[in-house]
Amino acid sequence: MSIRTYIFALLTSLVLMIAVILSYQSASIFVGSFDKMTQRMMTGIAKQYPEQGKVEQDILGYHVTTDWQLVPQQVRDQFSQESIENNILYSKFVGWVFIAPPEKAYVLMAFERDGKKIFISLFNENVREHVAKKHQDKGIILDPMQEIILVGTSGLIIFVLVLLAIFKKITVPVESLQAWGKGLTINDINKPRPDFRFKELNAVASLMHDNLVSVAESIEREQTFLSYASHELRTPIAVIRSNAALLEKVNPNPSDNERKIRDRIQRASLTMKSITETLLWLSREGDTDMPIETSCLGDLVQSTQNELIYLLSGKLVTVNIDTDETQVDIAVVPSLIVLNNLIRNAFQHTQQGRVDIVQRGNEVIITNIEECYEEGVEGANETQANKPSDNNELGFGLGMQLVEKLTKQFGWRYTTTKLDYGYSVSVFFS
Template identity: 35%
Template sequence: MKRGLSLKWLVVLVFLVQGLILVVGYSFLTARYLIEGMDNIVTANMEQVGRYHLKQIAKTGINQPKQFQNYFITTDWSDLPSEVRDQFSSSEVQPNVLYKFHHDEAEGPPRILFLLHFLDQNQKGYVSYSVSRNTTSALTLENITSDFQTLVTISILSALSLALIIWLLSWRIGQPIARLGQWARTLATDKLNQSTPDFSYPELNAFAELIRTNLKSVQESTEREQRFLRHTSHELRTPITTICSNVELLKKLDAQKNQQHYEAAINRIDRASLTMKYLTETLLWLHHDRADELPMTECRLDEVIQHLVDDMRYLLSSKQVDVHIETQPYTLYLPEAAARIVLGNLIRNAFQHTWEGQVNIQQKQGRVQITNEQSVETEKEDLGFGLGLELTNRLCQRLGWHYQNEQQGNGHFVTLVFPDSI
């Protein structure tokens, strides 16, 4: 089996990478805003110092460069410190824009130099400012260090909390998914009719129900196929037996001297082959829920009963069973193949389960009554029941025929009523 990254860890990895990107990105953004805030403070201070110097020039009339702590103020570019002029030319410096750069000292710590070209009432000036670790107050350094430490701490805690949340989320989702997989692997036939367990999420519950219904559909399809095979093998026994016995009879008969018996055997073989054909079509229609209807034909009910009794008399060989048949000519418009299957099953069932006694078959118009009576006590383990009667029940329900099977004493009383449609 091909191994790869599981869906769970793929989701965890994607969310973790995306979360870390967001945390790192916002950390850099916060650091940038912090630096820009400090630059804005420096710019405001430099503007304030420059304007104050211009006011002093206007008041005293003396225009000379002036240095105040780390600030150097002048109105002439050439008066700026050489370390500032070496970095820029006067034409590059735009008004009201803060310029800064690092300046490495030969001795001592490196410094950051700031330059601002400002305008105030048509007067221009330049202010430079330098700052280093030695010139910065301890309180300012402490605040800056504290701010960066806070930023780093928040970033680390955010990343850890994000990882924890993703892990908890994956665990919370992974547990129901694991239970769903375990349930699906152990889903047996006896559990298909049970309701699906609760897997905490509607999507998983819907997926579990889909699995259950699909497996149930497959099981029902398999059961239909198995029933079809059982019914087919059960129903084909009679026509196959009829064909085989009549073929043997034909081998023994002389067609010239026994023309009547010869023709009777041929007719029984013909009826048996047609029975097999219609039987297969009817079983396919029944077990595959086919939408098309069975072919309807005019059927002499009394003749069908007589033919079925003749074909199944082999079941009474070596038995002391009397068969009484009472019929009257009657024609119906119905699926003859289905009628033959139902009547054949009832007659076969009566013959098979009567060892000594009598079988009474009475037909009056569309009503058929079949009774088997045992003259001796027998075990009632399978009297009147079997695979054939299961098929009879299904056909009668599907076609809307009235069917009733009652146990009476040491036998069964069966009633079958066909709808009067002709």
């Protein structure tokens, strides 16, 4: 529920409740005033009538008598003499529906004067016809109760219309602020900020704009840093790799300990190379303007697998690779980054089992199966390969995010499938 709907419903309900209470109070006051006026009139008549020597009289439409049997039969049928107390007004309305006059009305009071009991009564068994004749020249006849309800309803309608007008005046700038904020991008931070009429809304707009400016500056600083860092690291990494290769030529048969040291240097340099390429791409947000080259996708897969095979050292993992000679037109560097991250993830997270790498045409499918055996009981531990994980070894926690980013930017179809004992990913380099 929106704030607008909530406030509108709340205020409308409140005013409706007030209108009902006031209408009921007005109706009660009207009925009470009618009773008091009638009681006062009958009390005044009882003090003077019936005159001396008379048993009954008709005064201003009221019947006055000292004999209960002379009270009009219609009135006696409605009230019991034994239940009548002095100075109390008794009234009865037949067919009264509150918003219209009753069909019949009966009124009775008893008084004590000079030791005699006086009965004053009034009745009308054609109230509606009487009211209609009285107002026949006025056209529309409105009962006082109808007037009260009409006034209350009119007040409620006027309030709702005024409330809608106020809401329109307030909500239009709010909705404009919402639309402006939703469409605000880093490219719009230098454009003038619209005026939203109210200072509170303008303050919110300024806060949104200032926050976006701050975010844009942070992103720019981060991208600049990543770009500089990746470029600066390329040179020392190239030096390390070239010197490692030179060592192999100078001394192709090192000792076992020296061989281990050389292998660690090679692995670290390859990892650093991949990290710098990843950092460089992270600094090029949204950049897909890369040269397209015709390359053998199978060769790219083979070379990437060969560079990363050291990750399986000491593991009982079998690698099955199947490629063809298909030539595809692709952006080579982004495709190498994708292949590097996917194969690396599969190798890193498979401890015992197999990794299948299949390339057919433009599609590469990498599947890892984890197999574990303990004391003759066969079980399987599901691996996290080929999907984002919490393992940020050597800085590659961002690798899978970069894969998703690159495949989305270049329109490559990328899917991940969960298997019983592993994962399978597919990339179609279209």
